[in-house]
Amino acid sequence: MKISTENINFDHYQQESKKTAIYPKDIGLYYVVMGLCGEAGEIANKTKKLARDHGGVLTEDMRNSIIHEAQDCLWYLAQLCTELNYPLALAAEENLKKLADRQARGVLGGSGDAR
Ligand SMILES: [Mg+2]
Numbered sequence: 001m002k003i004s005t006e007n008i009n010f011d012h013y014q015q016e017s018k019k020t021a022i023y024p025k026d027i028g029l030y031y032v033v034m035g036l037c038g039e040a041g042e043i044a045n046k047t048k049k050l051a052r053d054h055g056g057v058l059t060e061d062m063r064n065s066i067i068h069e070a071q072d073c074l075w076y077l078a079q080l081c082t083e084l085n086y087p088l089a090l091a092a093e094e095n096l097k098k099l100a101d102r103q104a105r106g107v108l109g110g111s112g113d114a115r
Contacts, residue, residue: 018082028079035079036080046069
């Protein structure tokens with residue numbers, strides 16, 4: 001697997017990361033959703049400890065630690081898209097379209113999925 005930021009795109013990432021997806025396929029959807037929540041929780045916990053133990057000062061070590069958890073989230077997100085038979089690249093594209101539409105209508109802020 002040749003890795004550089006120049007040849008990484010969402011399709012490539014989804015295909016390559018799938019090769020490392022070792023979990024029971026009969027519970028795949030549940031496995032990846034719980035895993036994604038777990039990794040997001042790790043980000044939350046580390047950020048909590050950043051505030052509690054480090055006065056909110058983001059050191060290079062803490063930054064790297066949180067980045068590693070973000071990378072783990074990306075892996076689980078890619079597997080979630082795979083479980084849903086949905087291209088990660090399309091998720092990115094559709095999300096950008098949604099955000100651009102909201103920006104154009106002046107509703108980036110606020111709440112509600114359908115705004
Ligand atoms: Mg992790």
